[in-house]
Amino acid sequence: MTTATTTPNSAAKQSSGAPVIQMIGVSKWYTPEFQVLDACSTSVQKGEVVVVCGPSGSGKSTLIKCVNALEPFQQGDIFVEGVQVNDRATNLPKLRSRIGMVFQNFELFPHLTIMENLTLAQRKVLKRGKDEADAKARKLLQRVGLSDQAPKYPGQLSGGQQQRVAIARALAMDPVAMLFDEPTSALDPEMVSEVLDVMVELAREGMTMMVVTHEMGFARKVANRVIFMDKGAIVEDVPTEEFFGSPRSERAQLFLSKILSH
Amino acid sequence: MFSNFDFQVIIDALPYLFLQGMVFTLKLTLLAAIFGTIFGTVLALMRLSGVWPLPQIAGAYVNFVRSLPLLLVIFWFFFLVPFIAQKMVGSPRPIPIDPFLTALITFSLFEAVFFSEIMRAGIQSLPKGQVAAGYALGLSYTQVMRRIVLPQAFRNMLPVLLTQTIVLFQDTSLVYVLSLNDFLGIAGKIGQRDGRLTEMYIFAALVYFLISFAASQAVRRLQAHTAIIR
Numbered sequence A: 001m002t003t004a005t006t007t008p009n010s011a012a013k014q015s016s017g018a019p020v021i022q023m024i025g026v027s028k029w030y031t032p033e034f035q036v037l038d039a040c041s042t043s044v045q046k047g048e049v050v051v052v053c054g055p056s057g058s059g060k061s062t063l064i065k066c067v068n069a070l071e072p073f074q075q076g077d078i079f080v081e082g083v084q085v086n087d088r089a090t091n092l093p094k095l096r097s098r099i100g101m102v103f104q105n106f107e108l109f110p111h112l113t114i115m116e117n118l119t120l121a122q123r124k125v126l127k128r129g130k131d132e133a134d135a136k137a138r139k140l141l142q143r144v145g146l147s148d149q150a151p152k153y154p155g156q157l158s159g160g161q162q163q164r165v166a167i168a169r170a171l172a173m174d175p176v177a178m179l180f181d182e183p184t185s186a187l188d189p190e191m192v193s194e195v196l197d198v199m200v201e202l203a204r205e206g207m208t209m210m211v212v213t214h215e216m217g218f219a220r221k222v223a224n225r226v227i228f229m230d231k232g233a234i235v236e237d238v239p240t241e242e243f244f245g246s247p248r249s250e251r252a253q254l255f256l257s258k259i260l261s262h
Numbered sequence B: 001m002f003s004n005f006d007f008q009v010i011i012d013a014l015p016y017l018f019l020q021g022m023v024f025t026l027k028l029t030l031l032a033a034i035f036g037t038i039f040g041t042v043l044a045l046m047r048l049s050g051v052w053p054l055p056q057i058a059g060a061y062v063n064f065v066r067s068l069p070l071l072l073v074i075f076w077f078f079f080l081v082p083f084i085a086q087k088m089v090g091s092p093r094p095i096p097i098d099p100f101l102t103a104l105i106t107f108s109l110f111e112a113v114f115f116s117e118i119m120r121a122g123i124q125s126l127p128k129g130q131v132a133a134g135y136a137l138g139l140s141y142t143q144v145m146r147r148i149v150l151p152q153a154f155r156n157m158l159p160v161l162l163t164q165t166i167v168l169f170q171d172t173s174l175v176y177v178l179s180l181n182d183f184l185g186i187a188g189k190i191g192q193r194d195g196r197l198t199e200m201y202i203f204a205a206l207v208y209f210l211i212s213f214a215a216s217q218a219v220r221r222l223q224a225h226t227a228i229i230r
Helices: A060-067 A092-097 A114-124 A130-143 A159-171 A189-204 A216-222 A240-245 A250-260 B007-049 B054-066 B070-089 B099-124 B128-136 B141-178 B183-194 B197-226
Strands: A021-029 A035-044 A049-053 A075-080 A099-102 A177-181 A209-212 A225-230 A233-239
Touching: A021 A060, A035 A060, A035 A075, A035 A233, A049 A060, A049 A216, A060 A075, A060 A177, A060 A209, A092 A099, A092 B128, A099 A159, A099 B128, A114 A130, A114 A159, A114 B141, A130 A159, A159 A177, A159 A189, A189 A209, A189 A216, A216 A240, A216 A250, A225 A240, A225 A250, A233 A240, A233 A250, B007 B054, B007 B099, B007 B141, B007 B183, B007 B197, B054 B099, B070 B099, B070 B141, B099 B141, B128 B141, B141 B183, B141 B197, B183 B197
Parallel strands: A049 A209, A049 A225, A099 A177, A177 A209
Antiparallel strands: A021 A035, A021 A075, A225 A233
16 A cells, blocks of 8 residues: 555644545455556535546446446445445435536436426426426536526537536536546537636636546646545645645656646 | 130129228238237347346347248237147137238248347447437336337338238238138139139239338339438
8 A cells, every 4th residue: 555545634724523425445456456546535515625636447436436336346335425325225326416516528318308308307206397497407518608408408519518517417417526537528629628627617616526637737727636646545635725736645746747738 | 825815704703802802811911910029029128138037038039930831820810829729728629710810910920030039130230329429318118219210220120021011922921721811812712713823923913012012112113212410
């Protein structure tokens, strides 16, 4: 195991009390020989924005997919608002509905309109009525600047627009935290900023966020902490200024020099 | 051979051929396609479920039925099921089962195997992220399947399902072995009665060809129309 992974209480806006997301020694193996996660521990307080970065294949995406049990893991525990994710008795659909997730490839449902994409889970999971779900969807579409796209299908929208719809779809469930899995990696360069703008606004409004991304500008701007992963382990878990000022591990220094040098 | 080709025998037989024979054939085809698709979808979901022993059961069924000639299955059902029913009910003699029902059950069970392979391909062709996105929103397995996976799989596979239905339409002619009055059965009976087998079989071939060909052209058009934009 590499360096220790305790949470520094750096973020000014983080409140005391139980963290929204808490991971304790999470390990995962694909095969007995191939370990993807190596005793990862961290926590995310209410209102905190944590950026997870690291070289590809370091387990960042796998780690955040463990938070809402999209990926199973063999060792350790994860708690979301005190509810144990890896407990067989946990009502997973209910727990997942409280955590929003945005995927690299948007994953809007192509056979449903934008409106239906935003209302499906509201109605089926939260049992909201049609009027309430529609109103909520409209409000969120307006917020991400896509009010006029409601009757269209995802295939008719640009990548940046689709990702903004995906964010709105996750927000429609009134989540306590949002997970972002490389939300801008599949986008054309000119569309990256429109998605980041929405995320920055969300962060400033106090949303609890865990973001896997290579966008270091975003990290500098809004992240309270940066987690650096390598080979499945959390190598650094430090306040943002500290990470960009003087990363302690050589790995992180190398990584930063590679992505910030141009 | 064609010098004495008798068109009149065909014209006289038209009402019987179409109003009874073709109606029977189409009814059997459509109902078997519907039940076959439903049962096939269940088989596909079982195979992909990963919940022991469902994939094993579905896989064994698919492999078993696929290895049998359709004709054998038809005979098997027609001659054995009355005896099985007799045993089950404890009746003194074999319980005759309506031949149409026999044919429908046979074709549904048999075709389900092919429809299940089509649906399985359709489900597997969807990006894994679609299922993950559904779960991430808090939808249950049933809701993810019903609202997200199956509608897309069905729509993507509709042309293949319909093409398989056209094959089924041709295969239903095998019920002639049960002396059922499907289109080909009636054509054969009239041909034998009037000694005009050439006329009747040529005409039957023409009708099967025209319907199947027109249907596959329609499927091709539909294919361009229903493709989901990604």
